[in-house]
Amino acid sequence: MVALFTVVLFKNSILTLAPSNIPRLSEVHVSAGVLFFAFIVSILTGVLFGLAPALQAANPAQVENLREGSRGSGSGKRHTRLSRVLVVSEVALSLILLAGAGLLLRSFWHVLEVRPGFNPSHVITAQIWIPVPNDPSSDPYRNTDKRAAFLMEILRRVSALPSVQEAAIGSTNSLPLGQARNGFPFTIQGRPADSERAPVAEFAAASPEYFHVLQVPLLAGRNFAESDVDKAQQVVLIDQTLRRRYWPDEDPLGKQVKIGPANAQNRWLTIVGVVGDIKSDGFDAPNAPHIYLPVRQSPGYASVIYLRSAGNAESLGEAIRHEVQSLDPNIPVFSVRTMDEVIARSMAERRFALQLLGVFAAVALLLAAIGIYGVMAYSFSQRTHEIGIRIALGAQRMDILRLAVGEGMRLVIIGLAFGLVGAALLTRFVRTMLFDVSPADPLTFAAISGVLAGVAFLACYIPARRATRVDPLVALREE
Numbered sequence: 001m002v003a004l005f006t007v008v009l010f011k012n013s014i015l016t017l018a019p020s021n022i023p024r025l026s027e028v029h030v031s032a033g034v035l036f037f038a039f040i041v042s043i044l045t046g047v048l049f050g051l052a053p054a055l056q057a058a059n060p061a062q063v064e065n066l067r068e069g070s071r072g073s074g075s076g077k078r079h080t081r082l083s084r085v086l087v088v089s090e091v092a093l094s095l096i097l098l099a100g101a102g103l104l105l106r107s108f109w110h111v112l113e114v115r116p117g118f119n120p121s122h123v124i125t126a127q128i129w130i131p132v133p134n135d136p137s138s139d140p141y142r143n144t145d146k147r148a149a150f151l152m153e154i155l156r157r158v159s160a161l162p163s164v165q166e167a168a169i170g171s172t173n174s175l176p177l178g179q180a181r182n183g184f185p186f187t188i189q190g191r192p193a194d195s196e197r198a199p200v201a202e203f204a205a206a207s208p209e210y211f212h213v214l215q216v217p218l219l220a221g222r223n224f225a226e227s228d229v230d231k232a233q234q235v236v237l238i239d240q241t242l243r244r245r246y247w248p249d250e251d252p253l254g255k256q257v258k259i260g261p262a263n264a265q266n267r268w269l270t271i272v273g274v275v276g277d278i279k280s281d282g283f284d285a286p287n288a289p290h291i292y293l294p295v296r297q298s299p300g301y302a303s304v305i306y307l308r309s310a311g312n313a314e315s316l317g318e319a320i321r322h323e324v325q326s327l328d329p330n331i332p333v334f335s336v337r338t339m340d341e342v343i344a345r346s347m348a349e350r351r352f353a354l355q356l357l358g359v360f361a362a363v364a365l366l367l368a369a370i371g372i373y374g375v376m377a378y379s380f381s382q383r384t385h386e387i388g389i390r391i392a393l394g395a396q397r398m399d400i401l402r403l404a405v406g407e408g409m410r411l412v413i414i415g416l417a418f419g420l421v422g423a424a425l426l427t428r429f430v431r432t433m434l435f436d437v438s439p440a441d442p443l444t445f446a447a448i449s450g451v452l453a454g455v456a457f458l459a460c461y462i463p464a465r466r467a468t469r470v471d472p473l474v475a476l477r478e479e
Helices: 002-017 032-057 062-073 077-113 144-159 240-246 313-327 339-346 348-381 384-392 397-433 442-467 472-478
Strands: 123-129 164-171 184-188 200-206 218-221 235-239 256-259 269-275 290-294 302-309 333-338
Touching: 077 348, 077 397, 077 442, 123 313, 123 339, 144 164, 144 302, 144 313, 235 240, 240 269, 240 290, 269 290, 302 313, 313 333, 333 339, 339 348, 348 397, 348 442, 397 442
Parallel strands: 200 290, 235 269
Antiparallel strands: 123 302, 123 333, 164 200, 164 302, 184 200, 184 256, 218 269, 235 290, 256 269
């Protein structure tokens, strides 16, 4: 019953840590089949490890065991050998789990150090969606100018809200770290088309204020202007990654690109500016090239409103909803959240993996400490007679302590050696979860080995110190 309660509590704790975007999370439950399997494994484990010493004790050759036990060690060589194997195994397995957790922790730390290319502080986002009727002719926003005018009116109204310092609007693809993205091929004017190596970039529409709100630097050329409307020259901005990839040795300003292949009936777009890179696909993903279109020329049906404000997201969300639906009550406003929340959501899966592995590693460390302590305490209790004789013959307590701890730490060092080999082999399977860290990172392995060695030292020191307090007269009398 206690075990079942513990399992249910552990499951609830894991679900609390799990990000909400994990598929079918609500279907996770305590499976009767899994519980039965765990029960059978527990029974078999108990029988196996209980049967081993029982068989050893039932060995007909007890004369040798008695002879070994009479030498002052208090236990036979086989029993001592088995205890040492258990200690070495506990240390090795614990090191493997701790190494995996340490690598994920370093990866997560490196991810946090990545500069996203924008300033998320005090930025609140809200998404809107213009419904598309089944009959296109009844769509009041099918005209590009009307759709752009509607979005600009929304921008004007939310900019006037109290506590709002700046406001911008863009397509859903303009939201950094907001959703999975797909690159689209484009054509560079004057360059031969190569269908197998067509240039690919992520496209997003944005108002001129977008780069001011997110504090993305303008590196060359100009920003979008109010004059960049549908009937004017079609212009775009590109980011630094796209410039380096396709115009590494020349000025891209004035160059023209087209969405799609060269034979597509799309208009040519003139590059008028270069902006800084924005991490859009995740902090641990390489920078993807971006092409930004002015929202007045490419207004979408789904958009994101950006507000730089000291206000809270909840109150501003209600204000945004009021302003939008006062223009059109059929327009929904949803996903009102801060950019910090957007970033946290994008890192939720990596954080969950780290927390989950960290829990198992902590349990492994605790079990290793308890196991080492138990084995060493039992070993010293069986050597009471030997320790009493050593003290009676003049051995100092520090000598006994050094002897006892030394024997325990030798086993720990052997376990660490096997654990390092196992970790070097098995951590390769978490390579895809690592960022800027080698699966065999020496710094991580050294730190984890130091932590485990320190815990093991305490687990050896406590029973060893107790053994040094043995009264030699009492020990010899008991023997």
